[in-house]
Amino acid sequence: MSTHETADPVLSLRGIGKTFRRHRTEKRVLSDIDLDVRPGETLALVGESGSGKTTLARIAVGLAEPTEGEVLTAGEDLRTGRRRASAQQARMVQMVFQDPYASMNPRMRIRDVVAEGLLTHRRSELGLDGIRAEVARLLDAVDLDPDLARRFPHECSGGQRQRIAIARALALEPRLLVLDEPTSALDVSVQATILDLLRQLQERTGVAYLFVSHDLAVVSGIADRVAVMADGRIAEIGRCREVLSAPSSEVTRRLLASIAHPDPRRANPALAAGADR
Amino acid sequence: MTAAPLLEISDLHITFSSRHAEVAAVRGIDLALEPGRTLALVGESGSGKSSTALSVLRLNPEPPATYPHGQVRFEGTDLLSLPAAQLRAVRGRDIAMVFQDPMATLNPLRTVGSQLMEVMRIHRTGDRAERRRRMFEALEQARVPEPSQRADQYPHQLSGGLRQRVMLAMALMSRPRLLIADEPTTALDVTTQAEILDLLRTLQAETGMGVLLITHDLGVVASVADSMAVMHDGVIVEQGSTLDVFERPTDDYTRQLLAATPRLEIGAPA
Numbered sequence: 001m002s003t004h005e006t007a008d009p010v011l012s013l014r015g016i017g018k019t020f021r022r023h024r025t026e027k028r029v030l031s032d033i034d035l036d037v038r039p040g041e042t043l044a045l046v047g048e049s050g051s052g053k054t055t056l057a058r059i060a061v062g063l064a065e066p067t068e069g070e071v072l073t074a075g076e077d078l079r080t081g082r083r084r085a086s087a088q089q090a091r092m093v094q095m096v097f098q099d100p101y102a103s104m105n106p107r108m109r110i111r112d113v114v115a116e117g118l119l120t121h122r123r124s125e126l127g128l129d130g131i132r133a134e135v136a137r138l139l140d141a142v143d144l145d146p147d148l149a150r151r152f153p154h155e156c157s158g159g160q161r162q163r164i165a166i167a168r169a170l171a172l173e174p175r176l177l178v179l180d181e182p183t184s185a186l187d188v189s190v191q192a193t194i195l196d197l198l199r200q201l202q203e204r205t206g207v208a209y210l211f212v213s214h215d216l217a218v219v220s221g222i223a224d225r226v227a228v229m230a231d232g233r234i235a236e237i238g239r240c241r242e243v244l245s246a247p248s249s250e251v252t253r254r255l256l257a258s259i260a261h262p263d264p265r266r267a268n269p270a271l272a273a274g275a276d277r
Numbered sequence: 278m279t280a281a282p283l284l285e286i287s288d289l290h291i292t293f294s295s296r297h298a299e300v301a302a303v304r305g306i307d308l309a310l311e312p313g314r315t316l317a318l319v320g321e322s323g324s325g326k327s328s329t330a331l332s333v334l335r336l337n338p339e340p341p342a343t344y345p346h347g348q349v350r351f352e353g354t355d356l357l358s359l360p361a362a363q364l365r366a367v368r369g370r371d372i373a374m375v376f377q378d379p380m381a382t383l384n385p386l387r388t389v390g391s392q393l394m395e396v397m398r399i400h401r402t403g404d405r406a407e408r409r410r411r412m413f414e415a416l417e418q419a420r421v422p423e424p425s426q427r428a429d430q431y432p433h434q435l436s437g438g439l440r441q442r443v444m445l446a447m448a449l450m451s452r453p454r455l456l457i458a459d460e461p462t463t464a465l466d467v468t469t470q471a472e473i474l475d476l477l478r479t480l481q482a483e484t485g486m487g488v489l490l491i492t493h494d495l496g497v498v499a500s501v502a503d504s505m506a507v508m509h510d511g512v513i514v515e516q517g518s519t520l521d522v523f524e525r526p527t528d529d530y531t532r533q534l535l536a537a538t539p540r541l542e543i544g545a546p547a
Contacts, residue, residue, distance in 0.1 A: 048466050048467070048468055048469075049437065049466045049469075158322070187321035187322055187493060188321065188493060188494075188495070188534060188537045188538050188539075189321060189533060189534065189537040190321075191537070191539070192536075192537040192539075195539075214466045214467055215467065215539065216467070216541060217496075217539040217540050217541045217542075218539045220539075220540075220541045220542045220543065221539055221540075221542055241543055244541065244543050245543045254468055255467055255468060256541075257471070258467040258468040258470065258471035259467060259471075259496070259541055260467075260470065260471065260474065260494065260496030260497050260499065260500045261496055261499060261500075261540070261541070262495040262496045262498075262499050262523070262535065262538045262540060263499055263523065263540075264498075264499040264519045264520050264523050265520070266499075267496065267499040267500040268499060268500050268501065268519075271503065271519060271520065
């Protein structure tokens with residue numbers, strides 16, 4: 001934990017602003033965002049829908065361009081020398097999406113899904129045999145049977161698909177994974193195994209996570225730090241434990257108060273009172 | 278409590294058959310729900326919970342669905358053996374349903390108000406003025422702010438939370454005695470979910486309707502259900518009062534589900 005705080009950030013967002021323009025109307029979705037993600041840490045980005053957290057995640061990974069501000073990966077501004085920079089960013093920062101059904105080409109076999117980034121970025125370095133071996137290693141790293149490589153996405157379960165998406169994202173050995181609600185489309189028991197896998201992978205590889213979620217219970221189990229967003233700004237940021245135990249912003253208090261605790265005595269006091277009477 | 282059950286499911290089997298395969302999705306389940314109570318049917322994908330919920334109104338497409346055994350009795354009448362015309366009289370009037378995704382259930386081309394009044398038009402209840410009055414009443418019951426403006430709006434003009442309130446208002450139109458809610462808050466964010474769960478509790482207290490809640494989320498169960506049944510692989514592995522099942526689970530699968538559910542851990546991580 002202490003190493004996170006001294007090392008250079010793997011991603012720095014400086015003065016990020018974003019305005020969507022359409023039909024002569026403007027909608028400002030992000031303002032004055034400054035954020036650092038440090039090597040090996042998990043920074044959670046939480047907020048209600050419409051708070052701007054997904055747009056910020058897309059900017060972090062290069063899928064959207066900010067209207068203002070800089071995105072620096074390992075200290076380099078991505079907007080200078082764009083083509084080389086975006087190739088470099090792809091190797092530094094990768095993304096895992098919420099819906100593992102929608103984020104894979106249904107006509108590609110799993111081995112090709114996982115190999116795609118390797119073929120683009122490391123073909124000359126690894127060679128085709130090397131890439132084949134790398135795909136097998138990646139599937140093993142996310143605890144998947146290597147036989148799955150020959151299958152198509154529709155032949156895999158939701159949990160398997162999310163593991164494949166993680167393997168694909170790790171293929172280029174990025175220093176940061178942006179995870180957009182990676183478990184919210186999954187069953188609870190599957191969600192728990194994916195969160196476990198993410199923890200193990202981080203321990204093994206030192207990859208940092210920017211973890212977008214609206215679920216504070218999930219966040220409390222995985223994040224080192226948490227940034228709470230509201231109306232396109234960061235309302236509060238700090239150590240996870242401190243933000244959740246002593247929130248300083250209205251939105252954090254509201255999010256905490258809204259949690260449906262899996263504990264009837266806490267979530268439904270009337271029921272508990274009735275039972276005790 | 279000695280009230281007669283509002284809904285009583287006994288030895289229900291649901292099979293989906295195609296030319297190539299037969300899948301026994303629900304294999305002999307028993308459930309009972311009393312008026313004014315909330316029963317949660319909990320399970321993960323593929324457990325059979327949604328097929329069970331849909332079977333109450335015979336909404337599983339037939340074919341491929343068949344009901345080889347069992348009964349679904351609503352106030353004593355077996356809905357599975359009811360002729361289509363009589364079943365239509367029950368649907369939306371005595372038993373209403375809300376679904377997970379309001380955007381997929383609301384008609385994008387019609388105003389909120391006209392969709393609310395549809396159920397009364399279909400069941401031929403009231404005249405135009407009566408339907409309008411009831412529409413505003415239902416929107417108010419569902420705590421939709423500014424009902425007279427909302428009635429003239431289209432679904433895309435509403436937020437996710439408001440759309441789910443509109444769905445609830447629509448379900449309330451004919452003062453149903455049973456509400457089936459299939460993952461009513463899954464598509465919503467945490468704060469909106471809390472508001473909708475609160476509204477469900479309030480509506481139930483006001484109307485005395487029974488609620489059959491389908492969900493995979495044990496936090497939602499803990500918030501609103503009096504009793505719960507855990508489904509796994511087409512059978513009910515455990516049922517009882519919500520408090521008992523949470524505090525003294527007897528089945529391994531229930532224990533696993535409880536253990537897998539994320540909880541707010543303010544002490545962690547180290």
